[in-house]
Amino acid sequence: MRKLDGSILENPPQIDEVEVSVFGPGFGECIVVHLTGQSWLVVDSCVNARTKEPAALLYFEKIGVHEAKDVSFVISTHWHDDHIRGIGRVFGKCELAKFVCAHGLGSKEFKTLVSLYSHYFPSGGPGVEEMRQVMSILKDRRKANSLVSPEFVSAGTILHEQGTNMQILVKALSPSSAACLASVAKFAEDLVPKEDQRRSTVPAMEPNDLAIVLTIRVAGLRFLLGSDLEEDGRTGLGWQAVLERFCEIDNSHEGFKISHHGSETGHHAEVWPKMMKEDAWAALTPYLHGIKPLPSPRDVERICSLSPTAYITAPSSTTRYRHPKPAVRKQLREMQASIVEEGARQGHIRLRKRVNDPNSDWTVELFDDACEVSRFLSS
């Protein structure tokens, strides 16, 4: 791994260069992958705090990528608020892209949920609203081409395969069949409201069994995108299901977008020894929305012990919000009410490697607030 200083964001990758760009504003995550040639993927979406535009679209504009024709897939690994904000706009611009989500979201229970909550912002929240936007775009596209439809994936689904000897392969390692079944049951039992039930926001879907983990191979180079998959010891679910089925064939990954913001619940002790190369890089985004921000100091220690080169898009700390009007600030002080911003600081980790050069190593470039995870080691 080679760290480049003084990088220029606007430099596009070489034609034979794989790129993994991770964007994270403290509340949100987006990954953009260059599969060499003119082929790109967008995995999840977050928005820029200043422009409020989706991070992927801003980046494509800067490096001169024509998202309308060059993006093959827009993948929503799961519909949590912090992974989906702006995905409707991304999919709208990526005119030739296929929309990908987890098997289970094709169920009538999920569609009922979206239909019910999409009229009640903020009760539904961005997760529901973005899915509604994607469905609306699909409706329009189907009027011109009735074959347009989303792709529902589960463990083992090959999304993309190109060239002989599997030169490029994009494969889902989750959700497992058990996770899909369990999630549809959860939609029906807990998430779709019943008659006379109190109206509130969509209940959280936790743990997130439906998250799509992706393994990507380009000419022998492999890396793993962990989404928010968690592990809590339930048979057939989470990381243990991925390990049981795939670690024999899908191993030796050179990099890992760490799962679930580096949390303890996103970690399975066997993933690194069985699926990663010894010196694999790690990239992650923070999560500032919960009671305790992620990654915690303990998570930071664990991540640094597993990867010699681990990067995070922004510090896992919130920023105190200062209201522009003095009278409001005074009122908030008197009330002893504190307001923080969850996505004020954000960064971009860019990892690249040339596939046709045997001497090539991964390079990493850090933009804005992105930095080494080791910076937050307590000692």
Add this chain to the structure above:
Amino acid sequence: MGTSDLARYSHSSTALYGETNSALAVPVCHHVLLNETTAESQKSLADAEIFEAAGTAATYIAELVEAFPQFSLLQLINSPQKAPRGQKGWAGLIDERSIILQQWDGVVLFRDETTFTARLYEGYQDFPVKRAEIEVEEVADEQREMILPGAPFSWIIGYRVRAGTRSRFSEIYFRRLAPWTKKEIEEAELAAIKLDEEAGWVDPRESAAD
């Protein structure tokens, strides 16, 4: 329920309360929502909105948000039609107006005995996301039982001008939303079926399982 419903509601309320003098505890609704689009709700408020109504701003809006749960606070409050000041027929009311400095829609995330934590929105495009920790005692006694995870509320900070004096206020009130109805759920189920055809949103394995 659309814009015209809300307009009808506003007019009928004005007529009803305007004719009686028992409006002390009930606000008179003068504002007509003309636009329910998302764009309207995202309008930035560079300057303080001057808001005039009989009764406090909070009681006025509280009634509207209860009657029209599908509209955000901003949609309800950003009416371009201002109430005429000093209008006749409001006997018994002290002329009062409120200057709104800040308004948020909120959703409770979690609470303990003395405080609750909530996410605040000024519209769907609002980002970075704001999170507030607020003391429970800032909420009226009768509304505290509604401070539950997922509960939506409205929060207004502003000045109240009353009988020549001006005071700063903060008002938090929880939306007493009607529970889900059988009709709504049935309509959503029908909409879900239509999505199969219209958006192609159907997993072949799901339809095979059916």
